[in-house]
Amino acid sequence: MLIVVCIKQVPDTTQVQIDPVTNTLVREGIPFIVNPYDTHALEAALQLKDRYGFRVAAISMGPPNAEATLRKALSLGVDEAILLSDRVFGGADTLSTSNVLTRAITLLNEQEEVGLVLCGKQTIDGDTAQVGPGIATRLGYTQLTLVDNIEQLDLLRKRVRVRRKLEGRHEIVESPFPAMITVVRELNRPRYPTVPMRLTSHEAEIKVWNNEVLKLDVNTIGLKGSPTWVSRIFSPEREKGEIVGDGLHDPEGTANLLIDKLLSKDLLAL
């Protein structure tokens, strides 16, 4: 049985700045990383592989250089890596992205039964958290979002029970396979690649599926298939910070002051 992990290459947003004139992200020289939430999805898949013997495939839609992201996945131990790359996929919003990913998963399912699809809860560049649910809807899979613990997995009955992390509470839900799970950071601690695995991944094959393989209607993908339109990107004006108390001479009092302040602004809940 196969687990599919959807991963995305994103710019390291801590290093991204917004060009004040053009209102676009300045991406030059900014390194790309694997979307941090996706690394947790990857880890969850690999742990399930270690425990139950699933095969794991990582898929990613992106430009040819997104290959690096898939190599990282390979170095961590996924069995197969597929890059979904075609000019016609470019400029996609969450809807057309999920169309592409859905088709890829469907094709994979034709080769080997897909049990679970794992995604990060959202990406750090788009922050929409829509792609995972989008895939689930299109595939007709159960969607289990915001999962912070995989409680139980029953291979015989083909069921999975997970804990969802919601605002101020947890929810434990169970679903039959196939299911789509989006994960939060608390789920696990991603592993680090060993050197032998890195060296193997350097030479491993990364399949590239373009639209000749996926055969999607061009009106449902890329810019054409994207109803969303970004009018402007800008950094919100931030109020200048203030100095609270005197931490040097009265650290405890200042800490209390700070906590009170955070509480009063509803930034902290007790």
Add this chain to the structure above:
Amino acid sequence: MSSSTIFFAALLVFSTLVFCAGCYRRFSLITAGQPEDRFNRIDMRLKQMFLYAFGQKRVVAKQFGVNHFIIFWSFLILLLANGEFLAKGLFPALSLAFLPQAIHHGLLFLFDLFSLLVLISTTVAVARRLFFPPTYMNSAYVKARSVEGFLILSFIAILMLAYFGLHGAEIALGNEPGTRFMPVSSWVATILASYPSHLTLLVSIFWWVHALVLLAFICVLPYSKHMHILTAIPNIFFATLGRPNVQLREEFIKGGEFGVGRVDRFTWKDLLDSFSCTECGRCQSACPAATTGKSLNPRQVIHAIKTNLLANGPLLKKGGAPVISLIGEESEGSSTEETIWACTTCGACMEACPVLIEHMPKIAKMRRHLVEMKANFPEELLTLFENMEGRSNPWGIAPSERTKWHATMDVQQFEDGKTEYLFYVGCAGAFDSRQKHATVALATILDAAGVSWGILGKEEKCCGDSVRRLGNEFVFDRMAKENVALFKEKGVKKIITQCPHCFSTLKNDYRQYGIELEVVHHSELISHLLADGKLKLKRKVGGLGKILFHDSCYLGRHNDVYDAPREAIKLATGQAPVEFDRSGRESFCCGAGGGRMWQEEQHGERINLNRAKEALEKRPDTICVSCPYCMTMMEDGLKDLHADGTRVKDIAEVVAEGLRQ
């Protein structure tokens, strides 16, 4: 041939066989190790050997070292006497008396004198072990009061007593022609002379006691820690001539194995080291981890390698599987992971070891195995490694922030031909809010002295020190290559660093990547600028009160820079700094090196607290440091001790005080 000669010959053959079997076993185990070239620059090696082996430089530096010095030299001299004794046992006609008389008499005198000295020294050694054994002589598996220790000492003492007995009796019998040259034996003879009828019997008793103990000694030697008698001298000869802290490079080829996870993956020299340990405990007493209650004891690390090799070596040589793991067991032949991660790479162990054993590189090799083969390391390091790979700094701060420190100053970019020095600011210098003050102070000094310098700004990358010492050689290799390429592209030849870790890495480690940089630590540069009159202070630095100087391990022990910072302080303040009890070569680590900066200390006393307490004993107003890590550790230590009256300053900050109006 008399029956007793035949009996003796049989015993001699037997002991020789036992001795050779022991030596063969051990030396053949050493060949299980990986190749490593330690045969270069023979002249330097000989020099090293004379200084440390025959000169016993390190041995005599410590209390009771003289005792060992005497035993060592007596051993060499008495080797001749014992050789004669054994030869004579087989062929009574053989004797040193065939030598020219003057030489023979001289030798007799030396034998007599040194036997007495040995007797005194062994008595002192026994008394020390019995009545005031230093705590560092005990380790988890080897004790100061071990049977082995006493056995060997008593063997030696009995040999000497038998020597005097034998020669005393011979003199009393009138069989010894060189009596005049044997004052001690002659004195013994005067006592024995009162038993004239027993003298012949006494001669044979003493002879046999001497013979049996000598043969027993020969048998035991290769099986005990006294093996060092055979291995210490070659071990010193083969000790590294370079900086032991510069670990060997690894080649990343698919299918390769990285680091050391099995004892035969060590090099032959690592294994020879393990057979050379004398169990003196000096490394243990100097180690910041061992002395603050961590599980790491450098001596035990070496002992574990030996124990492991003895247990696994024969199996491994036959292609079998090891019975004890090198890493991860709580046993005499293994080092736990916790042990391996506890090392600050301060080098105090290597500085202390009288036989020049290289502990730290072995720890680094085992770390490499854990990181590179197993991806198994303390949790905190995951973030560090990812930050290093992703953003080339330990905190994962955006590289664009590297220039924030000079918001209030005009600073030039480095440009070949326009600027002479690259000021390699370093991650702490650029990102750590406290260290940024030192960065500004140094920049101010450089400007005041008219030094031509520039920075790489956002293009600067971490030197990779922490990842290398933590065994993540794969990532270090990449970082080093990137930096070397950057330096070459920019035409960088001279570098100023304020961090001893950058200093050591750029200067020593990067040489392995084919770049020779002229790297100067800011304390060296400042002291030169002051001494040459290029840096003119507006006033003598007062105001900082009593200044205590703390040596950074990577500046001092790893690079032998001890005087420059002291000189700079003296020139700036007019007064030499106050010294710690443990200073210079014997300085005590702040606890942050070797990637310890990024890990919690779970057990025992925190190393920085230990050092901060030691500092406060000197009642300083200012503790002067020359390293960003020491800065953090010292400040934290003082804070925890509520020592509000004492501040920590970087050497640049101390000197820059003199530039204020």
